[in-house]
Amino acid sequence: MQGTKLDEIDRKILAELQADGRMTNVELARRVGISAPPCLRRVRVLEEAGFIRGYHAEIDPRSLGFEVQVFAMVRLQNQSERDLAAFEDRARGWPLVRECHMLNGEIDFILKCVAPDLTSFQHFLTHDLTAAPNVASVKTSLVIRCAKDEPGVPFDGFEPQPGAS
CATH class of the missing domain: 1.10.10.10 (Winged helix-like DNA-binding domain superfamily/Winged helix DNA-binding domain)
Structure with a gap:
């Protein structure tokens, strides 16, 4: 690509x-x-060529009863490639985790989680996420509201520079 x-x-x-x-x-x-x-x-x-990865319907989570959105910042004890890949595999299996991004810096991963209510998220947090192997710490931030949620890339008014990656 x-x-x-x-x-x-x-x-x-x-x-x-x-x-x-x-x-x-x-x-x-x-x-x-x-x-x-x-x-x-x-x-x-x-x-x-992989420029188009798929076609999806944009679902309103609240209309289906998913009232809670949380970002979870996860720090691992070990960051070997094997440990990073193991955490990514585990995150793919958690239904409440909708996005999982590896970061540089103090935090190893940020997870975007969607849950029906705080009790459901708390259960996931205590029984799955913080209990997962190699997880050193988790900090969470509850989304109060979303000012912008644009999927994809900015086609209008932005042209990537040749050779930029």
């Missing part, structure tokens, strides 16, 4: 699909200014 050159039409396709992954190929082609067959070919190439 890295090093693959995207032209302006490819970037438009990605931006449009990021904004609305449910539009038809005909509508996508119209929006980016090409006919439907080459548009579909381009989308398939972008999928095969």
Whole structure:
């Protein structure tokens, strides 16, 4: 993927699909200014190259009763690659953990967790997360409100520099 050159039409396709992954190929082609067959070919190439990883519905957690969102900052006792990978594997298996990011600095991982209520999160925290092997400490922050939640990348007004990674 890295090093693959995207032209302006490819970037438009990605931006449009990021904004609305449910539009038809005909509508996508119209929006980016090409006919439907080459548009579909381009989308398939972008999928095969890994630029498009999937298509998902954006679900409102609160409408399904998930009222609590928490960020958990996790510090491990040991940070060997084997220990880091073991924690990542464990985090993938926890349903309440929706995102897991390895960081540099004092904190090894930040987890975005979603739970129906504080009692459910507290049970996860005490029985799963803090009890997990190699976990030295966990600090949590309860989300009060979200001012911005934009998935993907900023296509509008931002152009990555060539060779930047």
